[in-house]
Amino acid sequence: MAVYNHIPPTTIFHQDRYMASLTVRTVQALIKAGEPGKYGDGRGLYLKVPPKGEPYWMLRYTIGSKRREITLGKVY
Structure with missing residues (x-):
């Protein structure tokens, strides 16, 4: 297995690919911006920001x- 020294500590490594995890600051910024969408944290966890209503966590x-x-x- 290769060593990836360039991957930040808040990154999830999974099956030869990596995805940055959502930090508290990132989540707060996404909610404040109010941009509708689904933002992945890795391994099936998503922050869902609907066009109307409150943001919520979703697991696939x-x-x-x-x-x-x-x-x-x-x-919250």
């Missing part, structure tokens, strides 16, 4: 061959 997972989504709660 797969059981068998079916993909599911579950809402974890509002972002």
